Amino acid sequence: MTTQPDRPDAEQFHPVTEDQLAEQLAYYSSRAGEYDDWWLRRGAFDQGAAANERWLREADQVRAVLESLDLGQDVLELAPGTGTWSIRLAPRVRSLLLVDGSAQMLAHNPVAGQGNVRTVIADLFVWDTDQRFDTVVFTFWISHVPRERLEGFFRSVSGWLRAGGRVFFVDDVPAAKDEPHVAGSAGQTMVRRLNSGRSATIVKNFYRREELVSAADAAGIELDVQETETHFQYATGLKR
Template identity: 55%
Template structure:
């Protein structure tokens, strides 16, 4: 299915069963997830391509650090912790929320004394306190389009007025051209695990202005940017 055909099918709603299949996929993928991030194995595309990947990661990390996040920090959909260690450096306390215990078992920050770990379904979870900072990494592209506004509404409820927000995700060229991607249709993508099994996940690529508008509608002033090739990221704060 080409991009135009996929966009035409994107109105089809994602079912609860598909969301459960996505969670099961990440539970199974936990031991191999970091190979993607560190460009190992089938994700190693050679020195020059890898150099660009890591340079763009550094670009986003520098943008995050320049905003001086602090205080009580909430990270959603934390996974194996590719960004958790950086967030913990900035935080007084860090609360991490993920639906996969298997992913969290690979996350090094969960053993730290100022880290609170919550295993919960982010589609139904509600915060029990307000936070100074909220972040989510490589998560919103796994949200159904019909749930994007609800997610940002929940994020807004998590933040104190003036609290800061950060996210990073794939650009489409990065999210569709990896070796484990078998195909895409509508809001879903088929991926392959190292053991050869196939799984269907949700995968959407939201426009910068689309994200900014939805965030603004729930009281978050968010500025979305892109690195030259691989990543989309956003920085902002709750205004009301």
Template identity: 65%
Template sequence: MTSHERVSDEQLAEQLSYYSRRAGEYNDWWLRRGAFDQGESENAVWFHESGVALDALAALDLGDDVLELAPGTGNWSVHLAPRATRLTLVDGSVEMLAHNPAAGQPHVRTEIADLFTWDSAERFDSVVFAFWISHVPRERLASFFARVGSWLRPGGAVFFVDDLPRAVTSPHVAGVAGQTMTRRLNSGDTATIVKNFFTAGELTGAAAAAGITMSVHETGRLFQYGATVTAAGRGAG
């Protein structure tokens, strides 16, 4: 598959199945456990740089009504829930949400839905998505941001964080081709997911076309994040 070939619905279904199967081991990656333990020095870089992105999220005015897309096991949900009057979590995987500690809180609502087709007539003060944008096919990037823009109230904020290309060296990566990456589960089974490393220009351009002004930054070696508001809105960190 070349970088110009479109991602099929079947490939997106395989991506969702992979994350459902990976739910019980996903946090090993985030917490640098098991195969993802890279030693004290490299782990310290990971936690420092993830902290930079978390600080950027903390500096952003999210408002009261927050939508998180693809919250998964909740590594970012736990930072959103204390700040929101209402937090809505939308994920395609029941298994992932079962590991999310924010999901059971009284002011948190969960929806199981395909994020490529989900829509809502509701409007939110902010939309957050962590480690999701890289799983969006290039041909769907513009339409994704258009939908994000449609879910925001005037002045609403957007925050995202994702990998930089160094992620291709992660121990569970078995191969990369075009828009896809083959990943290995702890069981030894493999699955192919979408994995794109968008440039800052690609992201800010797609966001701008949806009426969203975004500033994209890098933490150093590992992560890319963006913090923004609509043109009419509040200041972003």
């Protein structure tokens, strides 16, 4: 594993506004039909055989970690999007709850209509539930959480978990700033282009390992954060 470039200190970031969060959600709704091009390294994201193979190899490394976990019976997946990771959860559990702010994204999720899967369209920054889960999963979501909401987010995750419940997540490292759809970044935000040429500003934070561990610990979750060689940050956690 290589050491990723240092992330800036949190004090350098201005708080994210509600309008910026709304723009982020609108962007992902517009991107739903083209989102999988990024994950599958198609079109503009095809970086050539060697780079694509490295991406897929590291993705397999992270998937192996998820597959090694005992998910229990009831799982909550936050921001599941088009289902890249949902398809690896649904066959293994009694119930899977998918919560996403974008109906367009969920429309592309192949497990959304399965008998043990329930979907909820809701703003993840305000959504709550009395249901408790054995595992909470969120993939390529933590980087979209504003820094000023990070501790609160982990408190929510802890509250949704049963005692001894697990957490799994995966996200980008700063190398993602070089992706072809990125037009620029500053503070907590990144400008992204759609295939149509239209641009939008989203929230994009690259959290240090110690930031994540500290925020999770304050919520009663022991978190182990790792990184692959080039592309991904991932973590497993256990509620105390």
